[in-house]
Amino acid sequence: MPLRVHGDMVAWASQLAHDELAGPLxxxxxxxxxxxxxxxxxxxxIGQDSGLLRAAAVLHDVGYAPRLATTGFHPLDGARFLRDVHEGDERLVRLVANHSFALLEAEERRLRDVLEAEFPLLEDPLLVDALVYCDMTTTPDGEPTTAQDRVAEIVSRYGADSVVGRFIRRAEPEIFAAVERVEAALAMAQPR
Incomplete structure (x- = not known):
């Protein structure tokens, strides 16, 4: 049953991500x-969509779970799981499918048409940027980092000539721009 109330969505998303990732990964x-x-x-x-963002953040990598990895492209596998098995909120599913410029990686994997057809990019630039910011300023161990260090870590881990390495280098300017936009929004939201 889809959960539409953001508080419930966050709790549901956290439990689901835990169940799929904590043991194997x-x-x-x-x-x-x-x-x-x-x-x-x-x-x-983010305001009223903060619960949606938190749910997408905790679920963004659920497609890495071994039992869900059917295509080997985690944004697509995770989004299909959320849509098909859990009837997830459409905006949540589309955020997971398109997190951190996934369309560019999909292109490298010759899956862009599939991803675009099944999960069109959400038309909320700030929400999309916010998920990029959250993902690209967090280390693999869950600690805060800079987007520059995160991109360098990804290239180092996967290799510059790998699919992920090529994708992340192509996405790098967009990642940095998204992070800058969110940091600017955060600065403007600070009380003076």
């Missing part, structure tokens, strides 16, 4: 928790 679970913590810090900027 504890480091991925730590990262997801860190991304969700970052999302919590954006409540003043």
């Amino acid at each position: 504890p480091r991925r679970w730590a990262h997801s928790q860190g991304v969700a913590a970052r999302a919590s810090s954006l409540a003043t900027v």
Whole structure:
């Protein structure tokens, strides 16, 4: 049954991510928790969609769960799982499917048409940027970092010539721009 109330959505998302990631992929679970913590810090900027952002943050990597990895492309696998098995909120599913410029990685994997057809990009630039910010400023162990260090870590871990390495280098300017936009929004939201 889809959960539409954001408080319930966050609790449901956290439990689901825990169930799928904590056992088989504890480091991925730590990262997801860190991304969700970052999302919590954006409540003043995101407003009424802060629960949606927190739910997407904790679920963004659920497609890495071994039992869900059917295509090997985690945004697509995770979004299909949320849509098909859990009848997840459409905006939540689309955020997970398109997190952190997934369309560029989908292109590298020759899955862009599939991703775009099944999960169109959410038309809420601030919410999309916020999820990029949360993901790209959190280490694999769930600690805060800079977007520059995170991109360098990803390239180092996967290799510059890998699918992920090529994708992240292509996405780098967009990632940095999204992070800058969110940081600017955070600065404007600070009381003076």
